[in-house]
Amino acid sequence: MKSAADNRSADLVMTGGVVHTMNPAGHLASGIAIKDGRIVRVGTPLQVQAMVGPETEVVRLRGRSVLPGINDAHLHGAWLGLRWPDLLLDRLTGTDNLAPDSRLGKAEERRAAILRTGDLLASLGITSYTEPGLGPCEHDGGGRFGVEVLREYADMAARGELKARVSALLLFAEMDGRSSLPDVVAGLRDLTPPAEVPGWFKVTGVKIFADGIPPMRTAWSDEPYEDGTHGAPLVDGDSLDERENALTTMIETVAAAGHQVAVHATGSRATRTVTRALAGAPGRRHYLVHGDVLHPDTLKTMAAAGIGLTTQPGIAAAASPMLRDALGQAALGHAWPVRDALAAGVRLCLSSDAPMLTPDWRHGVAAAATRWAVDGAPDQRLALDQALRAYTIAPAWQDGAESWKGSLEPGKVADLCVLDAGLLDVHPADLPEVPIAMTLVDGKVVYER
Template identity: 60%
Template structure:
């Protein structure tokens, strides 16, 4: 136990502290004691907590943010591929071509990949992330990045204190970006035992389900016809659309009934509508605040957004996707489809809990690029995609901090800089409010703090 007279371990003072609290208040200084935020306020208010053993960091106008939470990031896969990405042109990676990594055969291979990602994310100010889909459905997968053994590797590394981030994981009982069935999911829920939580570092929260594919590949399930006349289809087994939809609804009901959080990859307007309805129906049966969410949500009608908002179903999307792929979506479904495409502004205005993420290694894990894309909707060619869906800077920051904490069911523990919460912090080497959004990706991350401990620092 500590009291108010106990000196802080770390004080950051003389800058702009973006608290991301309910009122988006700003402060000048923050004090950290025993891994928790001890005080937030003016420099004068925080100064009394600086004692003989306190490390005092003079910010000189730099910005302090809550630790960044990338709420949809494939950590094992990223560690195996980096610096190659699936959209290198967006990542600004110097023209690295995509190369499929060698299969990760052993625990040592996977651990090296996880730790590589852990170090990379620490350098970017990321202190939490969600690993969205590891489990039996991929035990024989070609990459070795998504099988159930990776869950054990994460748990072991967390127990050893080797992870430089808090990791939430979803189980996968079907194929990555591929087929699944209600029978396989039911069997997995009954028989598969995930590793136990490692408090504060690793937790298996629920289940990932793939509803459909993606619009540019004409595999998203849509109401609008593609240029070739098709509508795509669900990835769930079934003889026709009706059987596949019934199976998907049954899968969502089973996972919810088993007490799990559910993240559903859904992109087409028909898929997102059915998924939202199925998630809402499952929650209505018992009233549980399950923190279910739609992943990607490329095409979302206003009616679907209203369902998400009314049932507290989250939306987890990537701002870099529209700026990179909007022309491909328009070519597949027509310009009219863009009215409902990646509606981040409309989602917030409807009351949907919006989380932004990288989907790395599809996109870069650099959240600064993600925030700039959300605020400007500008692609690398300078063109603006969907200007009406732009977010304000504070809204984009919340979508990388406090709202992902809500998705994790941990908004009372992390995601904002408030007394009593964990001391997870990201220090940027500039005042955010003095920057043009396009310049944000050029600003170095000066320091990353996890549980009050400095895990990255520019020298």
């Protein structure tokens, strides 16, 4: 029979390291105590030692760092499980030996891909991610983006088979393709999303494609391409005005239906138009995805309206020269302005867009903290703490879950990433070489080196 002291003791205590809490004050601690899957104390070794009882597991960190579990705000999980380790960015950088995608036509194939991704992400300290675009699209990429994948996630979550928490966005269009207002209206009317599995799976919103990407000359841009064109919205319509109006109405319709709206927008005219539409739409926590070119006035509007930005420093690292070649040096001056976005008050999330890039967030932090752009671009380097927040507490805000995850504070879920070194002793450029020592979800070890 347990004593009262045993009931107060923790299941797990980690002590003697550097605990990056990611709380609003940016506190660092040296110990953390966990009980029943929740954080019960964060503080000094003496403070957490008081939580040690006869059955408490004690981990001596020996200077290692502890972070909140990493939250990738934009990661195609089922597709990643199908492709890994082949990455799609190779298509833009000249590699032509990519393996073709297989189909995810059967339930066991979908489940295997999601499980494979779960194991991979656990080994990287990733405990949450947003699956950005699943639904009844006509061309669903061989089953990779279909509604069946959406339902597979919900079923696996209900069975306790997921190793990471999943937020999903609905998609009523072709991935990276054209969309139409009637298709969005029909999707909202006809699709009943799977029920939430609290803490593990939730449909949080709808994804919309505003335009393409600059290297393909499909971004909708104020700055002209070399042939004098500016691109156009990736929305059906007989004229530019019709397309723009359809895009704006699409955003307003999705928001009015009570959904969070996430819009793929890359060119400067796309980001400006989408920001204005989101600023006038009902609801909150809407955000831009990618945001390759963002002018200062657009950033100000985003901040004032509480519109977030989810972008990928790894894509910026590889694509800055291609953006300059497509749109010129003037556009490069406003490309991926992550530091300016934070200074303006925009909520910033960093992500991988895997399998476009590796899901390894350490590479993303390294790119964000060392700056990626070609000569002549403004310095947009982030401090280490800023980059880490963009992979932890900021994505929790995007998920509407910052009250219970995203930082290491008492009462929150015990999702942890333990690094095999002290972050304060590592140059950000060297972070990709620091091993992940341990990953915990709900206080349970899902990966240990």
